Amino acid sequence: MAYALAAPRGRGRPRAGEEIDLDVLLQAALEAFAETGYNGTSVRDLSRRLGVSHALLTARFGSKEGLWFAAMEHVLAQTEQSWREVADSPSLDDLEALRQGVVRQVIFSAAHPQVLRIMNHEGAIDSPRLRFVIDRFVNPLRPGVERLLARLVTAGRIRPVPYATLHFLAVVGGGALFANPVEAALLGGPAHPDAEDIRAHAEAVADVLIAGIALATAEA
Amino acid sequence: MAYALAAPRGRGRPRAGEEIDLDVLLQAALEAFAETGYNGTSVRDLSRRLGVSHALLTARFGSKEGLWFAAMEHVLAQTEQSWREVADSPSLDDLEALRQGVVRQVIFSAAHPQVLRIMNHEGAIDSPRLRFVIDRFVNPLRPGVERLLARLVTAGRIRPVPYATLHFLAVVGGGALFANPVEAALLGGPAHPDAEDIRAHAEAVADVLIAGIALATAEA
């Protein structure tokens, strides 16, 4: 809440060394959008909490939506997706790769719960904001998952579950519930899970998913 | 979009037989809240689409939030929860009861995607709106699930997965993704699933979950 970006700054250009910390600014914006949604977040309120003027935000990012895009881009750029490496690694057993992929994704989602949270707020299918998240966050995941699942099915190692990719992504999304303070509290998870909690949770989710689709003997 | 509640109605009290259809009104409100969230939905815009004055809505329901509560209550009252019967039915095998419970819940969620959608929009943990959904929608589910899981664990028929109830509820929630036009399209599901699609999906979700936690032989 008290971001304390700066003491009151005064009018003109800031003194050297007193520039605004973009990391802090964008992180605060991300959290605000995640908590109250795009419509529920006002530029003025955010700027007040940051201790800057409201005009700064729209001037720097062009518009409120520009700020939204910048905040999203910022968090997504922080974390380089390692899923594709795992999925196509020839040295890894396919089933183990699937399992590790789930674990990694759940941990990522848990580390950045704002991304899924913000996505939940977007309702209109043709919204450019939703499109951005999909293209940047969901779609890069799909091909790897689908290739891997297809290989496992042809090898007769998992059941050909209908809409398996959708299930997979849903499980990954569901995994993030754990790290979302709101839903964790609701559903009985720990209010402030530490890294170990998150890891244990990710492993459990992966175990259930893998055990659920794996075949002891090939049958399909 | 074109709810066509009524042609322009004119000033005073409506003629007999021209009263407002509450079902249509509340369903439209529910869909609006689901799509754009509480903050993003304006009473005036909704009333315009319904072909009534905006003052009607606040007058009838006290306030915008009153309208929200009425719309939620309306959809939840439509569907009587049958989960508890299933969970505590002595005639049903426990594992089969768990499976049927999942199937029923997924089908319910798919039939009323707005409920979970609206829930997604609520961010503040102490919001009275969020509390309402939890008390009315999530909490009634918990005891049955927990009792059932506990019985199955003591009987040695499923693995004692940590946070199993949370996983269960997450899967149920994830199941609803299928019926949400936004996410279904994103994740590659059918844009307009029919009843059979939904049933097949619900069965598949249940199968994965059950197979994932069931034990062929007791080991815990």
Add this chain to the structure above:
DNA sequence: TACAGAAATAGACACCTGGTAATTAATTCC
């Protein structure tokens, strides 16, 4: 040291919001 450009602020703009008061028309009751 003078000055062009950069980076912040304050203030005004038109619009939209939820809520309320005044008004009008149909119904119901005596």
Add this chain to the structure above:
DNA sequence: GGAATTAATTACCAGGTGTCTATTTCTGTA
């Protein structure tokens, strides 16, 4: 048939919104 009640409308209010413009202050360079 007239009076009271009900249920809708329109008009208005105070406050909040995103955006745009003008202003101020500091930096860097010639």
